[in-house]
Amino acid sequence: MHRTLSLAPRSLLSAVAASTLAVALAWAAPSRAEDLNPATVVATVNGETITLGQMAIARSNLPEQYKQLPDEVLFSGILDQLVQQTVLSQSFDGPEPAYIGIVLLNQKRSLLASEVIDRLLAGAATEADVKAAYEETYGNADPAPEYNASHILVETEEAAQALIEELNSGADFAALAKEKSTGPSGPNGGALNWFGAGMMVKPFEDAVKELSEGDISGPVQTQFGWHVIKLNQKRFADAPSLEEVRAELEDMIRQKVVEGRIQDLTSEADIDRSAETEIDPSVLSRADFMEQ
Known part of the structure; x- marks a missing residue:
């Protein structure tokens, strides 16, 4: 189907092998942290910018073992990788494949949904909520x-x-x-x-x-x-102590909050799934489906 370029550990490993002295000299006079923001441009490639925000997102998607590398090594390795991806993407010739737009749409939908859930849970599972859930679950329970x-x-x-x-x-x-x-x-x-x-x-x-x-x-x-x-x-x-089941109760409370909100939103939404029964589910498994 297609290949997805991701941050290659190879670039980071080569960055690790780079001279420590060279890295130190390159960062002898860093910008002040308060002057930086996600839109800060770190490099341009044929006029296309690479920003600190893009680099921060790239870092967040790295495997944990690479996140343990020194900041200066990660910075250089991630920037190398984004530059490489940029020149490769700029060399693409022809109409943009349809799957790219679909992937971006799915990612945007997923990220926005996650953001809604994070905001929804920000004030959930307070101490009062946990104590109430404990009392409801274990307060009158027989041994x-x-x-x-x-x-x-x-x-x-x-x-x-x-x-x-x-x-x-x-x-x-x-x-x-x-x-x-x-x-x-x-x-x-x-x-x-x-x-x-x-x-x-x-x-x-x-x-x-x-x-x-x-x-x-x-x-x-x-x-x-x-x-x-x-x-x-x-x-x-005997019933477990509150501390023994606190994490379980917090998860239960958060799950109820999310499920309740989803139920409310879906009941209010205009949802039409009539085409679902007319489509052969195996179409999703066809290797050539996205190439049509």
Whole structure:
């Protein structure tokens, strides 16, 4: 389809190899920071300007390892790259490919949407919001049950039933798990340690809930095979402290704010998606689609 030029690490590496003395001499009398702004012109290429703002955006898109380079090395490397891109782009001959306008439109749409979200979230998730969300989520919640169980995983119901008969005859659960279980916990005697609601597949969790401490289940089928489960212990966990769930609550609040705003905007917008059902979705996967 097409190639996208990006800031090449090669240019930055060559900049690193450049003489430190030469860099120091070139920047012996830098401009005062207060005189600089994104529109400040750093170079011109056949009359086309390269500005500090363009360089700052280019730096922000670099991989993290390159951002750790000294400022003077990055400055020189980024400017080299933008100059190279400029002369290459100026040498382009013929009509501008249609995809370029489409890419720019998508990027503008994405950037503006991100800006709206940033402004929307600037005052979200205040301390009062977080405390209210904590109270709503955990304030009246009953202590949640947690289970400590072990299991033996085998391929068939018959094999599971045979294990249960051995256990009823006095066989040691952990020893059988080490010998017979096909699951990753087998070498550890089948121990799963503590888990709460939603952490196990539903048939397994439902079976555990029906057991008393020390009980062994009948054969339990899941997508992994057939389980024989032993409930070792059951306890009730207190609600987590606010600090333990603060980040989770902040994310939840921010997500609700964004989702609410999107819902409001889409409900007010005039949106026509009637053409959607008339288009073969596979068209997006065609390698030659953008070349038409």
